[in-house]
Amino acid sequence: MAEVIDIDDPADPRVDDFRDLKSADRRPDLPGRKGLVIAEGVVVVQRMLDSRFAPTALLGVEKRRLELADELAEVEVPYYRASAEVMAEVVGFHLNRGVLAVAPRPTPLTLDEVLEPARTVAVLEGVNDHENLGSMFRNAAGLGAAAILFGDRCADPLYRRAVRVSMGHVLRVPFASVPDWPEGLDILRRKGFQIIALTPNPAAVRLATAMTGERVALLLGAEGPGLSEDAMRATDVRARIPMSPGTDSLNVATAAAMAFYERVRT
Amino acid sequence: MAEVIDIDDPADPRVDDFRDLKSADRRPDLPGRKGLVIAEGVVVVQRMLDSRFAPTALLGVEKRRLELADELAEVEVPYYRASAEVMAEVVGFHLNRGVLAVAPRPTPLTLDEVLEPARTVAVLEGVNDHENLGSMFRNAAGLGAAAILFGDRCADPLYRRAVRVSMGHVLRVPFASVPDWPEGLDILRRKGFQIIALTPNPAAVRLATAMTGERVALLLGAEGPGLSEDAMRATDVRARIPMSPGTDSLNVATAAAMAFYERVRT
Numbered sequence: 052m053a054e055v056i057d058i059d060d061p062a063d064p065r066v067d068d069f070r071d072l073k074s075a076d077r078r079p080d081l082p083g084r085k086g087l088v089i090a091e092g093v094v095v096v097q098r099m100l101d102s103r104f105a106p107t108a109l110l111g112v113e114k115r116r117l118e119l120a121d122e123l124a125e126v127e128v129p130y131y132r133a134s135a136e137v138m139a140e141v142v143g144f145h146l147n148r149g150v151l152a153v154a155p156r157p158t159p160l161t162l163d164e165v166l167e168p169a170r171t172v173a174v175l176e177g178v179n180d181h182e183n184l185g186s187m188f189r190n191a192a193g194l195g196a197a198a199i200l201f202g203d204r205c206a207d208p209l210y211r212r213a214v215r216v217s218m219g220h221v222l223r224v225p226f227a228s229v230p231d232w233p234e235g236l237d238i239l240r241r242k243g244f245q246i247i248a249l250t251p252n253p254a255a256v257r258l259a260t261a262m263t264g265e266r267v268a269l270l271l272g273a274e275g276p277g278l279s280e281d282a283m284r285a286t287d288v289r290a291r292i293p294m295s296p297g298t299d300s301l302n303v304a305t306a307a308a309m310a311f312y313e314r315v316r317t
Numbered sequence: 318m319a320e321v322i323d324i325d326d327p328a329d330p331r332v333d334d335f336r337d338l339k340s341a342d343r344r345p346d347l348p349g350r351k352g353l354v355i356a357e358g359v360v361v362v363q364r365m366l367d368s369r370f371a372p373t374a375l376l377g378v379e380k381r382r383l384e385l386a387d388e389l390a391e392v393e394v395p396y397y398r399a400s401a402e403v404m405a406e407v408v409g410f411h412l413n414r415g416v417l418a419v420a421p422r423p424t425p426l427t428l429d430e431v432l433e434p435a436r437t438v439a440v441l442e443g444v445n446d447h448e449n450l451g452s453m454f455r456n457a458a459g460l461g462a463a464a465i466l467f468g469d470r471c472a473d474p475l476y477r478r479a480v481r482v483s484m485g486h487v488l489r490v491p492f493a494s495v496p497d498w499p500e501g502l503d504i505l506r507r508k509g510f511q512i513i514a515l516t517p518n519p520a521a522v523r524l525a526t527a528m529t530g531e532r533v534a535l536l537l538g539a540e541g542p543g544l545s546e547d548a549m550r551a552t553d554v555r556a557r558i559p560m561s562p563g564t565d566s567l568n569v570a571t572a573a574a575m576a577f578y579e580r581v582r583t
Binding site: 094186189190192193194195218220257258259260292293294295298299300301302304305308309312313315316317 | 360452455456458459460461484486523524525526558559560561564565566567568570571574575578579581582583
């Protein structure tokens with residue numbers, strides 16, 4: 052049962068982990084200089100409580116505490132209760148969502164752990180936009196993709212903005228890094244994954260035709276540059292989403308959603 | 318050939334239509350109190366110049382003028398040339414994209430005009446988020462949907478943010494209003510469109526199975542509330558994208574993309 056502790060003074064050091072949220076992703080005092088993981092709002096806090104991310108504290112208004120009563124009955128972390136005004140002073144801006152939870156970063160999952168039960172995974176290269184990463188996890192959760200893997204030059208999916216845009220699914224869809232990029236893709240191949248590069252290249256095969264494997268790994272690069280030639284060469288097939296001439300490539304999270312959809316549509 | 322006019326004084330009244338862009342969507346002095354249509358950046362300005370939106374002026378730095386040289390050779394509107402600093406003073410913030418075009422709102426297209434050549438259209442109800450609207454037009458352009466139709470309670474697709482997020486495709490994908498909502502959907506039915514409501518309801522038919530018409534109109538509601546019961550009743554079939562249990566419905570622009578993709582995948 053979460054203990055309720057009233058916070059009246061915004062300077063109270065017990066809520067330091069919630070302080071100045073706009074810079075919460077930079078924590079030079081922590082290992083790897085990376086911030087703690089922040090969940091914002093009732094739904095995302097519920098998802099965190101139902102994930103491998105174990106919160107150490109919550110900060111919120113009384114109304115949100117009541118909405119979370121069932122979940123809070125199950126955990127032994129403090130609920131720092133404050134007025135909306137005190138919360139705004141602590142976090143640095145007015146927060147509509149009215150409740151936050153904070154968790155340390157857990158030990159990263161291994162590639163083997165995330166691949167074991169997986170039928171469909173996305174593998175990202177150079178995707179460094181936190182909003183796109185968040186949307187990617189949301190789409191993976193909604194359409195049943197099992198995991199997101201990170202190759203080179205991707206942003207941190209645990210940044211506050213990515214967690215928020217994902218609606219908390221970053222906390223639930225497993226992710227791991229591919230070591231030794233792009234050669235490490237061989238690990239997936241040995242596990243029976245068909246490795247498909249998504250490209251806007253009109254010479255590539257249509258996605259619906261290309262996707263023949265029982266297990267599928269979809270490689271996606273950032274909008275604009277796309278996948279590197281090295282990554283392309285490490286794949287089994289290059290596939291395209293049929294696009295109208297004279298348009299831009301789709302947003303990377305939308306392109307991924309299309310491929311996830313192709314796996315579950317019938 | 319666009320005439321080049323140097324602007325040194327940010328208060329110059331000739332650039333008034335570019336002034337204070339953050340509030341440019343409110344123009345109490347104009348018909349309907351709606352703002353002019355603003356294109357930002359080289360690509361979106363190119364799309365405006367290639368659309369039914371006829372710009373009355375451009376404002377930009379010299380570098381962007383050179384990038385647009387081919388297009389500017391074809392038009393008879395002034396290019397107000399300014400430094401990045403003067404531009405920032407006029408528009409109210411620093412604008413990375415370095416060039417703007419402004420156009421009056423043209424006469425709205427009629428439903429008949431946009432439906433005539435259409436095979437796939439989206440029909441929106443209650444979609445009032447400009448970013449979602451922008452993404453919807455971008456996805457329609459990329460995946461070859463012919464038009465976007467507006468039922469009740471939708472936001473204005475010509476707002477600055479919608480134009481920007483759409484990457485200018487709001488200016489090129491035709492749109493029109495459905496009169497007399499939702500009874501007006503009968504106009505589409507009489508033209509041979511199969512009218513499909515997209516819903517997260519697990520009892521609905523899978524989208525891939527439901528979509529049997531030669532011409533298809535996809536009804537989409539806002540995330541959260543979804544389509545009204547009245548709109549639902551006016552459709553021929555209710556279809557769902559197969560979703561994982563315990564997840565949220567997809568973003569409305571992503572859901573639309575999935576339906577557009579279903580139409581072109583093979």
